[in-house]
Amino acid sequence: MADRLEFEKRLWDEGYQRVMGLDEVGRGCLSGPVVAAGVIFNEGTDIKAIRDSKTLSLEERNELCSIIKSESAFWTIKWCDPEEIDELNILWASIKAMQKCAEADGADPDYLLVDGNRFGSTIQPHTCIVGGDDRSMSIAAASIIAKVYRDEWMMNLHEDYPDYGWDTNVGYPTQKHFQGLKEYGITKYHRRSFKLRTEKERED
Template sequence: MAKKQETDRLHFERQLWEEQYQRVMGLDEVGRGCLAGPVVAAGVIFEPGTSIPTLRDSKTIEEKERLELAELIKEKAAYWTVQEGSIEEIDELNILWASIKTMQKCVEKADPQPDYLLVDGNRFTNSLIPYTCVIKGDDRSMTIAAASILAKVYRDELMRSFHQKYPHYGWDTNVGYPTKAHKQGLAEHGYTTLHRQSFKLGTDKKYQENSAE
């Protein structure tokens, strides 16, 4: 019991609901540190008064529970969306601004729009909708935690599907992060169209599409 009291993940939401905000959207993204694949963001809105104590930082949750929580979030949320930031956007804007733009896509997708945003991290864009940036928000806000879970589940599944076409990089386990296996794949086979060329990939060699298998 003491542990639950230490982290009150409804602190921000409760305060906003008391101020009569009805559509508080939590925003988070995953995949910023990856060498390949899109950055993915999610936005989640819960009805005022909703409490799901099991929601927390997606990175601290085992996959089986994460999948179960993702289904629970979709069931309980008043609104949810998952959006991608493309390789082109990442290479053109840089990963920080591509991440922010992808979170903004979640905001724009919602109809009616949110009336307040809780954003994971310490940066966001100019917004007509009031917002608060929450450092380590995925473990301090239930709504941001929900967004982090949906984004991670979506992106992990996406990268595993890409692994079928590009089996040399270990995306079925590292989902695009710079592991030893991923770097070895880059050194041996070069970079694919799914790799972020603005990142340090350690190779100038381009993947030959007919070299799979």
């Protein structure tokens, strides 16, 4: 079994006490925000069930989300909405959402573990880890609470916009989503900078 505390242990041994794992979800979606989360665990915390959110069932994610929130020293969720995504592009909107987590009131991280290979300019010490959501417990925890939050957000939006399949695809490109776009047009929650296969505006 992979040691998902390898990075945290090394940093704790070096004297860092508030190591924040950062991850985002929703980069590949056609609609909705890109959502990031940041999680800090107290030194020595080891919750072995935490792993990449994409490998967990809905029930497992929801259960772990509650455990993470109760067992962590700090957690936060931030996002960039479709307008910011269209303005910045999805990569920089994702980075901005993670930076918002690092700068959240009460966070005060002294080191950042970031999923991916880029984080932008910051004076904060950090390490980017490709595949970090399955190599770092802190990053995996962030991926879980971000996904639970975003999925619930999109499922709630489905109640008002039932034509795009957001209750199941949560904004990702699927046949149902493209069919809804073709028939009913773009909502204010769609990312206009993405290939939506329609120029049709929806009137609400």
